[in-house]
Amino acid sequence: MDWKIKENKKIDIPFDLNLPEVLVRLLAGRGIEGSEAVREFLEPDYEKGVHDPFLFSDMGKVVERIAQARDNKERVVIFGDYDADGITSSVILKETLETLGIAVAVYIPDKRSEGYGMNLGAIEKLAEExxxxxxxxxxxxxxxxxxxxxxxxxxxxxxxxxxxxPEELPKALAVINPRTGNSGYPFLELAGVGVAFKVAQAIFEKLLPQKKEQVKWFLDLVAIGTVADCVPLVGENRIFVKYGLLVLSKTKRNGLLQLFSVARLNIDENNVPSTRNIGFHIAPRINAAGRINHANLAYDLLVEGDIAKARVFALELEENNSHRQKITETATNEVKVLAENSFKDKKLIFAVGENFPIGVVGLVAGKIAQQFNKPTAVLQKGETESKGSFRSIPQVNI
Ligand SMILES: [Mn+2]
Structure with a gap:
């Protein structure tokens, strides 16, 4: 994001906040104007700013169906995703349902063999179970x-x-997505983990009222998923991340503590982490599992209660991450040479190779797109079809 100062625009200076005018102008340039909006941005407040989860028009149905699953002792499966946002979301809902006494399993698809989202094979397997x-x-x-x-x-x-x-929605029992036209929810920019947290909040409120305050202890995971997914840090996201970083500094989660230790991150109650710590150190490690082998390793790490086992998972994840760095670098160098030789005068870069590892083609495309400032595609060539990732460049607003 760029910060631009609108010198000529008349803005309303919130004198009650006693801020330097340049800051007020910078915020106005981002559309944050007036005492209330400025205060909300600079001093996010959980009690004031977190919305009622039941603003989602389908949330009542969700809680009701989950209560039914608890009463009938049904087997429930969380269908997750292999990136940091999807993994943290899975952990939050799994632990929330377990608090209710539900037997819950988590299914995270294999990034390389299954790809993103639900698939028929997985659904059929879950039905058999x-x-x-x-x-x-x-x-x-x-x-x-x-x-x-x-x-x-x-x-x-x-x-x-x-x-x-999309235009046509799946005919699900309930859909909780702030971006559907009739979701009823006022804030559209939640990450997947923000949405999962809203479901957890609703469950705690209605089905676990005596433990309601506990839900805040998930904010460390919400902060990780939210920062990792690169959603704008405004509104509710800003609150989640501000409080989440504090929770992260006090986390009791063995997996995170072991990850900090193995990665040599100095995070504790006296050293509150920053969003950079998440973006550059924590999220890439969590993402490395799905890229190299299977995201289950990162998931297992986050839910592990035993310190010794968590240590083993953290070490393995560290190894995945080093490997991820190495193969990304090799592939990036290869694409760089190609870009310089064959795409100098082209408006985009298109690289196809048998040896480009599918787990990191997105990272490679991102690096090349940024370096050459051209939209970039990197594909792993297959026998009948090729798979890959496209990355674009920021639009320039003049
Ligand atoms: Mn996401």
Whole structure:
């Protein structure tokens, strides 16, 4: 994001906040104007700023169906995603449902063999295991076919997602996505983990009122997923991250403590981490698992209660991350040479190679796009079809 000062524009200076005019002008340039908006941005307040989860028009149905799963002792599966946003979302809902006494499993697809989102094979496998309810996190909004198949197999699906909403929605039992036209929710920029947190909040409020305050202890995970997913840090996201960084500094989660230790991150009560710590150190490690092998390793790390086991997972994750760095660098150098030789006069860069590892093609495309300031595609060549990632460049507003 660029900061531009609008010198000529008349702005309303909130004198009550006693701020330097240049700051007020900078904020106005970002559309943050007036005492209330400026205060909200500079001093995010959990009690004042976090919205009622039941503003989601489908939230009542979600809580009701989950209560039914608890009462009937049904098997519930969280269908997650392999990136930091999807993994943290999965952990939050899994632990919330467990607090309710529900037998819950988490299914995270394999980035390399299954790809993103639900797939028919996975749904059929979950049906064989007698799953009665699937709750998606950070995915599902395009899963028309999979929801249909689940319904045929006697499984209800609740979709929680934050991605762009297609014209036709899956016929799920409930859809919690702030971006659907009739979601009822006032803040559209939540990450997948923000949406999962809203569901957790609703469950604690209605079904675990005596433990209601506990839900805030998930904010460390919410901060990780929110920063990792690069959603704008305004509104509720800003509150989640501000408080989440504090929770992260006091986290009791063995997996995170071991990750900090192995990565040599100096994070504790006296050293509150920054969003940079998440963006550059914590999230890349969590993401490395799915890129190199399977995201289950990062998930297992985050939910592990035993310190010794958490240590083993953290060391393995560290190894995944080093490997990820190495193969990304090799592929990036290869694409760089190609870009310089063959795409100098072209408006975009298009690289296809048999050896580009599918787990990191997105990272490579991102690096090349940024370096050459051209939209970039990097694909792993397959026998009949090739898979890859496209990355664009920021639009210049003049
Ligand atoms: Mn996401």
């Amino acid at each position: 007698e799953t009665k309810l699937i709750i998606t996190v950070d995915c599902g909004i395009t899963g028309i076919e999979e929801v249909e198949r689940a319904r045929e197999l006697g499984i209800d699906v609740i979709i929680t997602d934050h991605h762009h909403v």
